[in-house]
Each structure stands twice: as structure tokens, then as C-alpha cells.
Amino acid sequence: MAGIRRLVLDVLKPHYPLTLEYAKALSELKDISGVNLSLYEVDQQTENVKITIEGDDLDYERIKEVIEELGAVIHSIDEIAAGRRLVEEVETLQDR
Numbered sequence: 001m002a003g004i005r006r007l008v009l010d011v012l013k014p015h016y017p018l019t020l021e022y023a024k025a026l027s028e029l030k031d032i033s034g035v036n037l038s039l040y041e042v043d044q045q046t047e048n049v050k051i052t053i054e055g056d057d058l059d060y061e062r063i064k065e066v067i068e069e070l071g072a073v074i075h076s077i078d079e080i081a082a083g084r085r086l087v088e089e090v091e092t093l094q095d096r
Contacts, residue, residue: 005081
């Protein structure tokens with residue numbers, strides 16, 4: 001079965017729990033083979049993080065549930081990859 005293989009999420013979270021807790025909780029979900037969190041903005045009370053998740057047949061609703069249980073919200077889904085293999089983005093003339 002070829003389902004969602006990669007999700008890139010823009011997430012707004014409070015300072016606590018730490019990003020370590022998000023990475024650990026997400027990595028323990030079924031079918032997730034890897035999680036990467038990148039902090040890209042810090043405010044007085046919040047942090048914006050990019051969460052990249054890879055695996056086989058990812059369950060977006062369950063992922064969203066875990067993120068929200070830890071007190072964060074998903075601002076947007078910035079990338080989705082699905083199918084039998086991952087297709088990497090290529091640079092085109094318009095990207096230059």
C-alpha cells in the first residue's frame with residue numbers, strides 16, 4: 001500500500017514542553033521512521049518549528065492529535081509526499 005510518506009508541518013508551540021518531547025512522542029507513533037524538528041522563530045511565549053516526518057502510510061489525524069495534546073497547533077502543511085517512493089523537488093528556471 002502506498003500512502004503518505006513525508007509530511008512537512010509548520011507548527012506553533014509554547015516554549016514548554018521542549019521540542020525534544022515533540023520529537024520523542026511523534027517518533028513513537030506506528031509507521032513513523034524518522035522525525036526532524038527545526039526551530040525557526042522564537043517569540044516571548046511561543047516558538048515556530050518545522051516538523052518533517054517520514055514513514056510508511058502516515059496517519060495525519062493521529063500526528064495532529066499528538067501535536068495538539070502537547071499544546072501546539074499546526075499552521076500549515078508545507079509539503080506532502082505520497083506513493084511508492086519519495087520524489088525530491090527539483091529546481092526549475094522559475095525557482096532561480
